[in-house]
Amino acid sequence: MKNADTAVSFRTEIKSWLQKNCPISQRQPIIQKEQIWGGRNKHFYNDDARHWFEAARDRGFTAPEWPARYGGGGLSADQAAVLREEMQDLGCRPPLYDQGLWMLGPALLVFGTEAQKQRHLPAICRGEIRWAQGYSEPFAGSDLANLQTKAEDDGDFFKVTGSKIWTTRADAADWIFCLVRTDDSGPKQQGISFLLIDLASAGVSIAPIPLLSGDSDFCQTFFDDVRVPKDNLVGELHGGWAVAKEVLRHERQLMASFESMAEKPKLNIIDLFNEHMGNENAYGISSTDIRSRLASHLIRDSAVKQLGNRIAQQHEVQSVDSRLPLLMKYLSTREVQHKNEIILDILGTRGLSLASPDNPELYDSMVKQWAFDKALTIAGGTSEIQLNIIAKRALELPSASTPE
Amino acid sequence: MKNADTAVSFRTEIKSWLQKNCPISQRQPIIQKEQIWGGRNKHFYNDDARHWFEAARDRGFTAPEWPARYGGGGLSADQAAVLREEMQDLGCRPPLYDQGLWMLGPALLVFGTEAQKQRHLPAICRGEIRWAQGYSEPFAGSDLANLQTKAEDDGDFFKVTGSKIWTTRADAADWIFCLVRTDDSGPKQQGISFLLIDLASAGVSIAPIPLLSGDSDFCQTFFDDVRVPKDNLVGELHGGWAVAKEVLRHERQLMASFESMAEKPKLNIIDLFNEHMGNENAYGISSTDIRSRLASHLIRDSAVKQLGNRIAQQHEVQSVDSRLPLLMKYLSTREVQHKNEIILDILGTRGLSLASPDNPELYDSMVKQWAFDKALTIAGGTSEIQLNIIAKRALELPSASTPE
């Protein structure tokens, strides 16, 4: 930061603002049902949540680095870092959860027209519209470019037909940003366009997908001759792949930091270990095995965070080793899965229920998290795709038509 | 076995023959320097070794299943199995070590002319000629068919030029069996021929390759216009690949059973553990880690043997699952390497020397074995090639020009 005095006074100001505006209840570890999601059907778990959301919204802190004219906080990267640190320090919950905020917004800032920015960004920052993402398709999977959902030219409109899968909570969202095929004559990464679609449009239907965790956070979204105004095209016609990559970059960052977004267990894993791993059986020292595995996980987990910090510091001094960010998703998602397996082993037969009347809710939610997190190494680019990318871009190994 | 009475009497006869002819000293776990290798420069460690070799040779038991007319024992598969079991039971050492015996002989029985069989097989069984194998080349590696050593037609002779690498103890061998290129106009697996070459021929030179273990069991063998009589061609001209595959099949079986051929440690790994893993340090229970890993190794090692037995039993009832033998080399070589790493960890700083005056020879030899066994997952078809083969032949996964 250029001026150390300014920096110090900015930090002091932020700290006191947070202390004043973020209620104590909003500084507890987040619980899924208390998350603040935006949208037309916005619902606050309690008044404190509403208060925190509204204060952050009015100050532009739902999107601290976005320009103020679009409803953001207008902070510099350095200032935003200070805000993040201070929020982390106090334990402030995110004031708004939204895929528009995390993924669409950053891409609109790069690729959107002025009209699109003015229309959509403030509504995102203010939590007025909740967004879903429409990338994957049943037959595409990792091969994203193989998408089949068609948008045909229909005068001032596109006519969209097809379906998108893994649209997170599309059943609760207002709009969806989609990749659609507008031309299938050339190579498949060409001829794709990026469209914004109002889910209230005629011809849209949505079906939840039951997961192995028993939840249905994901949906399949069907489009049957849905009319979408051409104003809703982001970027060039047939040029949606560039927009998509920008969004994907943000999604992968998101997946890498998924844990910090997710519900925090009420008991940390060390307390869990201490509570449950006594000398439980004839081979009582078998807790040594879990102890060693837990230590290994915590060591690796710290190292993942330290690697993340190193990348952030390199950004600050503008000397970025561009290979390092490629590693984050692969490493961090693996580690979350390791942790979950250790939790199952600590809990033993106490922890085998996804929902049971006599099992403390706490354990059930841990097991649900285990099941849910199985998707972390798949969604947002499988670990296999990540390894392909590392091999190609970081190690520059010769191509064998390895996909990414 | 058809006739149970015959079987019983055969077993009795074998047992008493072994007891009479195999001296007690030859029933101890084998030590490398006491192995009996054949050849013109045959050397016996002591008189017991000579006696055991000569008795086995005269009874045809150096090659129990080869026909008696070629110097073998003329035993049926069932009888040979009885012999193996009884030898194992008494702990009898192999009476002869030779690559001719293990690899060339079985291929000659299939592909050799009658004259070749009569000339070479008895000399092998009787330990008169020691053989080396000349397959690999510096630029071929796993891509065996890419070999460059040339054999040019020169009337009644071939003129051989090139070099072979990984020729095990070629410096101590009398003859070598080689793959050479006799035609390079077609696909590379064609145009290869299988030649037997007397290493005493003019133009042959041999240089040992120092290994990371500090030993030099392998050589590079150079051929400079070496004249080889055409009688020494095995199989069809340009048709050596078929012979090579037969040899390779035996080599892989050999690698899978390598451990039983190798020098046995004077201390088994369980005794080693008990001797060394006390409560050695502040985190004294850390021996639990090695205990668990050792148990895991022993469990897997038993299972590898049980899988081998299952394959053998299937052979007996002639209902072979042809996928199973493909797994043996991959699984068994990994397990040997696991064992070696556990040994290093048990020994701690006692076991870090390849040769040191104050380190008991016992530990040095274990560490040497660790270093040497690093080659097990490379030689005779790398583990990667084994996995390719399993994927293709056992699982029938679609080909992606995956080599084997």
Added chain:
Amino acid sequence: MILTSEQKLFRDSLESFLSSKLPIAALRSLRDASLSTAYDRGVWQQLAALGVSSITVPTTLGGAEFGWLAMGAVAQEMGRRLSPTPLLSSVVLAQGALINCANLDQINHYLPALLNGDEVWAVAFEERAHFSPDSVSTAMTPRGLSGGKCMVLDGASADRVLVSALNADGQSRLCLVKTDALGVKQSPSRLMDGRQYVAYEFSDVPESECDWLAGGASGAGWIQVLNQGMVVLAAEMLGGARELCERTFEYLKEREQFDVKIGSFQALQHRAAHMYSELELSQAAVDAALVGFDSGQGDQCAMASAAKALANECFQLISDEAVQMHGGMGVTDELDIGLFLKRSRVCNQLLGNTHWHRLRYADRAGF
């Protein structure tokens, strides 16, 4: 495993019965059934009629004496379909304990109803959240049998339950109690594998309701029953792992991405080959243990622990890989892959986790 032609015939008939009566859909409907349902008792009676309850029972006791390899083959077929049956709970563990630990009068009295499927039993031997059969604090007091047991497989559907407990002399024995006896309280739950597990609370169950198994070798006999339970469970687990391998390898051959079958990607090929190697390696250990039960040769505890340790690791590896290789579809409840995944984690904890078995193996091997 190499079966006799008789054993093969038996397995094949079982296979077709299970395919029609207990496909994976049976497990799915069980998930939504009331907690008191552990399995379809009518189907179980048909299975008993087919001989499933008498596979390893000596002919002298009215059994088929088909041997443990046949038992393993049946368990494997059930594992392939995640069939909810009381094979492990009522046959291998409870009936096994009756035969191994009871006196002849008791056997003659109770066995027929078990063999023909009229009765099903459970065994209550867990008091802690990690397998520890030697930790027994449930005891006969002057006021009756008291204590708590958890993780009783299929407990709420059982007519009687065998309880590991200290008898009046303080010896650890098995005590047979009717599940509707005075002082017996059951709390059933359905774990993530969809199966029923019950916590039992015994409060002063009168001595008159307790029939203590009193065979000569009841200690060693019970250990052997546990060994057999471990190996039959391991066989069932490998059935699941094998089914997953087959489904996953098929998927690799069918699914296209980037214009090629994903099974042509070498990284997936190597992982698939590794899965298959681990499967057959574990199968060899399980088969060896089954053969060991039939022959009585070898260290039965060591072989059982080897089998369960490998089955744990194998099923966990293969179910993880199956989910990952199926991609997004792998984490949905539409495919059955997730059902196997969840079953694998429950099986890991049942009858000893990997580390427990490794340490027991080490004990047996003398280090």
Added chain:
Amino acid sequence: MILTSEQKLFRDSLESFLSSKLPIAALRSLRDASLSTAYDRGVWQQLAALGVSSITVPTTLGGAEFGWLAMGAVAQEMGRRLSPTPLLSSVVLAQGALINCANLDQINHYLPALLNGDEVWAVAFEERAHFSPDSVSTAMTPRGLSGGKCMVLDGASADRVLVSALNADGQSRLCLVKTDALGVKQSPSRLMDGRQYVAYEFSDVPESECDWLAGGASGAGWIQVLNQGMVVLAAEMLGGARELCERTFEYLKEREQFDVKIGSFQALQHRAAHMYSELELSQAAVDAALVGFDSGQGDQCAMASAAKALANECFQLISDEAVQMHGGMGVTDELDIGLFLKRSRVCNQLLGNTHWHRLRYADRAGF
């Protein structure tokens, strides 16, 4: 790691010095040298003149105070070349112990000769075959200092040796002894990494020959010295691992098999990507620990153990993979790959194996 421009300049000058004076060939010739040679002492004096012995020494004591990140960078460069120098033994451990555990008189007396390279020291703290710095039975008796130490790095080339021992009051302290003092016997050996390790036998070394380090915080100070030794060794190990990665990835790009570069095989690509991920993950932990030494922030023991545990696993993985991916050439002594492999296994045992560090980490983390 993010170095200041001053630190970078220093590292770069070191790098070019090491490349010309201590390439891997230096280690190869050391292997064949007499057992009394641990490193080239002339080269070490040049390194000392370049400032290698004073990197982390406060300017008030005549040091450069360049910080631990710079020390890590130097260790990494030495690790890349397997450079035989007494950086770990004489600078990080011995000189570090002097500064951390001695009183000011002792520091002023001894430090200058160490800084300018005139003297080199060793530290003798191991009595067992597995790292256990708390096991100290060497002790000052009425007849003098007696006991045995093993695995003393570079011990036979040292002028003095710091011995962990019980003083006359039974307290565990460090005692400085000249290596040619009465009653000191050395048995050097060369381990498989080509480096010199010495067993010491102390038999009634007279009190007059013993100078006990007597600073205020000698207990905590010594633990911190060990932490620093662990992390500098970890940095050196990652230097080796990084060199192996680069060599292996180059080989994958050059070597052809089956008419294509072997680096185009996806199975190898994924393993290479995994190696690289593990390398950078471990590097992050090592850098964090180095930063921790400079800042004094954080649990120093926990960070040191995290760094060493990861470096152990990382170097072992990468050296195994490097050998395997180099195929037949990987197991020859012609390439340097095997030298790194052997170094990795020695480093694994030095200053604590993975499991030891995991358990220490758990202790610190409170579980």
